[in-house]
Each structure stands twice: as structure tokens, then as C-alpha cells.
Amino acid sequence: MTKRFWFSRLGVVVTLLAVLTSGATAADTPKVADEAKxxxxxxxxxxxxxxxKLTGAxxxxxxxxxGYPGYQCPLCTKQVAELVDKVDDFKKAGAQVVLVYPGPAExxxxxxxxxxxxxxVPANFTFLLDPDYAFTNAYNLRWDAKNETAYPSTFVIDSKRKIVFATVSKTHGGRAKVEDVLKAIPTK
Known part of the structure; x- marks a missing residue:
């Protein structure tokens, strides 16, 4: 057998191991057109x-x-600041912004x-606690690795609970841009 054969087989094994050890896959996490649980x-x-109740409005x-993986995430802090900076745009769109902060209950x-x-924290922003990852696990967003909690994610959900925008980052960065989120909000 050739080296080429073995390298191609090795590539398949490495890819398979990466998928098996990465936790939730993109197919497992909520995506556009899904109904939000x-x-x-x-x-x-x-x-x-x-x-x-929120989507009813x-x-x-x-x-x-x-959440708190042993420190306050500076990228989360930056993301929330960018969202708050556009509070008037979210109000104009009639959107409620919900921030979920996961972690161990203690x-x-x-x-x-x-x-x-x-x-x-503006009036049209709601800050929710996710003790022991109940929500995070239900949405398959648990980043179950040392010093991790949840995959940073952003969803836009319409009044019928249909997801119309979804970004799930498997890194600390890769977050949804506020401009893209605003564009995705359904108009009345």
C-alpha cells in the first residue's frame, strides 16, 4: 500500500476524532428555520x-x-456593549434582546x-441566568471543556418562535455582528 493511501486514511481518522471530541455539532445546534424550543x-x-411570552410581543x-468560566469573558463584555450601543435600533425594530448567562448554579x-x-442594561434587554446549564444543554450549546461553559451564540427568533438568524461560534470569537442581527429582525 502506498503512502498516499495511508495518509488519506489518517486524514479520515483525524477528522472523525475531531467530530467525536468536539461536543455538539452544527447539526445539533438550533439553526435557521427551526422552531426555537x-x-x-x-x-x-x-x-x-x-x-x-416574549415572542408573543x-x-x-x-x-x-x-457566563463565568473562571473570569468575566472580555469578548462577551464587548459584545454586550455593542448590543447596548444599538438599543434604539432594537427598540425601533420592536425587538427584545435576551442575554443568557450560563454556569454552575453555585x-x-x-x-x-x-x-x-x-x-x-436597557429596558428592552433581559438578562437571564442559566443555572447548571439547563437551557444551554437543551439548545445543545454546552461547550463541555475545561474553562468553558457555552458556545457564544446569537439567534433572532420571530413571533412564531421560528429562528430566522443563527450564529453559533465554536471559538471565543466568531460572534454575530450587530449589523447582521439588526438586518435579520423581521419587520412588522
């Missing part, structure tokens, strides 16, 4: 928030942050309070 999480203030921009609220400290 309903969920209920607690906001930072303790009130319960249900996706189906209009489109929802759902942003999954990394000290999750404390870490979330630290994340929002000094930030002006």
Missing part, C-alpha cells in the same frame, strides 16, 4: 421569563454568553451581578 429562566431580579434576539447570580455591574 420554549424555555423559562429567571432574570437577575428573580422574575421568571418565558421565551413564548415581537421578535427576540437571543444571545448566549459564556455563585452564578454573584458572577452575573459582577458582569452587569456598572453597565446600563
Amino acid at each position: 420554549d424555555f423559562e429562566l429567571s432574570a437577575l431580579g428573580g422574575e421568571k421569563v418565558k421565551l413564548s 415581537g421578535p427576540v434576539v437571543l444571545v448566549v454568553l459564556r 455563585k452564578l447570580k454573584e458572577h452575573a451581578d459582577e458582569f452587569v455591574k456598572g453597565k446600563n
